[in-house]
Amino acid sequence: MRFIAVINREAGGVRRTGVRRLEEMAEETLGHQLVGLESARGRVFPSAVTAALAQRPDGLIAIGGDGTARTVAGYAITAGVPVTFAPAGTMNLLPRRLWGEREIEEVLAAIAAGEFCLDALPVAMIEGEPFFVAAAFGLVPAFGRIREHHRLARSWRRRLGALLQGLALGRRVFRPNVMFRSESRRTMRTPALIVTVGDADQLYPWRGVDAGIGGFECVSLRLEGWMDVLQLAGKTLLRRDWRDDERIESFSARRIVVSGRGRRLWMMVDGEPLWRDPPVRLRFSSSPMQVMASTDSPLAKARHSVNESEGS
Template identity: 30%
Template sequence: MRAELIANVASGSVGRDAPERAKAILAEHGVDGTVCAPASGELETCLTEALARKPDVLFVLAGDGTARAAAEMAGPDGPMIAPLPGGTMNMLPRALYGERAWPQALAACLTHGEERMISGGEVAGKLFFVAAILGSPALWAEAREAARQGRADLAIMRAQRALRRAFSSRLRYVLDGRPKEKAEALTLMCPLVSTGLAADERALEAAALDPTNALDIFRLGVKTVTGDWRDDPSVSVQRCRIGRAWAGGRIPAILDGEPTRLDDHVSIRFRPKAFRALALKDDAP
């Protein structure tokens, strides 16, 4: 196996010693690997160069945004991607490797790894492989990001904006040619993580969230913790292969944990073959 490993030492839980630890783990398993720790601003270039060398697998030790970017750049015809948990939320790594820390996930990939084609979704030309949230609740992610950066003033300002937008700007959407509907938010979940879909399902699970007051939000929050959120009266769940959504202005969104802003009218579609992952066999310890 020829491997490339990119470690973003400035990300979440990676650590300055990660490149040396990664080299040791690769060597211990007899893998011919190159480890790169890009400087600030060089991450995208490092990803491009690593993929151009056409390794068998590209390990990405970084945050959610980098993991999603690597999988999107590789696509279904590129090398296998192994997103190791190096960020804060680690949505894609957790979906593939559970709660393993990155050294254990790397070692498990080298001893019990297998290729698996991963499906995903696409919103406004941007791919996601775990889940996407469209609508005003996504504004809370922008407040979270400011808090993570130590900007308490900016976090408070963004939280106040999220509160003002709540219940004031509903999302319109059409899924698979069905009649137009509206909701506070639309969540799209991939088969990789959705408990409502089979692993080989060729569709996204679309959950429209339409609470009308603070009590509805509280009840939905409790049911989310208990796992019964699909039964809440403010939630409507259906399958989706293609669709579109629009609002009165730019749509706040979260794609695999990363906040972004989309145009006021976006397309939605399911991607049955998004990228090749180095996943774990069922008997992995």
């Protein structure tokens, strides 16, 4: 088979491992099956992806994290080329969904040996753009923007500036500036809303929860101060019964509309901070994305569970 690999130089794991080391790993592991290898960052990265897809390989291997996966997916769906994601980001939620706990070397070795299957990955859409893990509004993207500024800072002055920007937020982030509604909910306000593709516990990979297929779990948080943030952060990390907290409202939806009070609605989509003009609409696409995944992946297990429940 003919594979092309694209590396996102700005992904967290790529920066830690080194681009050259990852290029050597791909070349050594895939051998003659690797017919193209590109690495790029920033605005150049989408051009590298489209150039790779234009060569019509049998599969595209994207090396990066969840933000990388979202960028690549938008082009791969249109091109109809099977794609997979090797874990080189921060949380790697989507790569883990396709490959479990395998590291980059193991993912590349499995592809080289043909130890994978083609599967259909459900695609969620936000204003016509795909995402696969979660979209967050309000408090979370406020801190996500600061984290991104700190991560990309090239000097200690810029890193210090990002931290000071976070301290300057004060209590503004606890105002209920996010408005949302779904097919089962009237319009409500909250300081923080998280919409996950499937079970929200997938955000904590060590719990081994399958993401599920075909629905959103929406989590609205009622936060009044920093103490609430610290308490809920600890509770969601350590306990499975976090949904029982009175400051949390969890519900399922197939479609949801989110807006805010400003002209721009900031959000964190698959780990990437961005903004859109409100309101924004979240739904599921009728066309899944063709992916390369291990036969024992969490995606395959989730699909098997769904098929079993439908059969019974």
